[in-house]
Amino acid sequence: MLKLNTLAICALALLPIAATAQTQTPLSAQTETGNHYTAEIEQVMKQYHVAILAHDGTALSSLFLPDANLWLNVLTDAAYGQEQAKSAKTLKVRVGNYRDFAKLVSSTTKNFDPESSNVVIHTDGTIAAVYFNFVFNVDGKANNRGNETWQLVKAADGWRIASIIYSSGPPVQQ
Secondary structure, three states: OHHHHHHHHHHHHHHHHHHHHOOOOOHHHHHHHHHHHHHHHHHHHHHHHHHHHOOOHHHHHOOEOOOOOEEEEEEOHHHHHHHHHHOOOOOOEEEEOHHHHHHHHHHOOOOEEEEEEEEEEEEOOOEEEEEEEEEEEEOOEEEEEEEEEEEEEEEOOEEEEEEEEEEEEOOOOO
């Protein structure tokens, strides 16, 4: 019993030390660093949008890591149900890549205009995760909507997109 009490007292005595050790970096320094990198990541998002509007697949491709990317389109339950009604072979998770999307952007005569909102960026300055809502407009009409997440890395030549995963749902009828 004495050993248990001694252990409990030691644990209580060490709690303030453990709490202090976890907060070594001042919060203001984390915020300043985060804001700097957040602005850089927002710039990548703007470049992505501009490349799509300009039908510039080469500029779009330059935003990605050349060999380390994953592009997943996950149908929402509603979209999956609609697509399965058309074809039983419909996949809920569709694997793609940025190269195919860049070719589509370069070759289409349609006007693509992706919109994003509620953007949240988490980064430590080396890696980043971006999460946001999107509406993908084609010729001025909502064609697809959902949520999107990007994983980015800070390479020697700047931030690059390593993967994009997005949910894909039918546009809301107006």
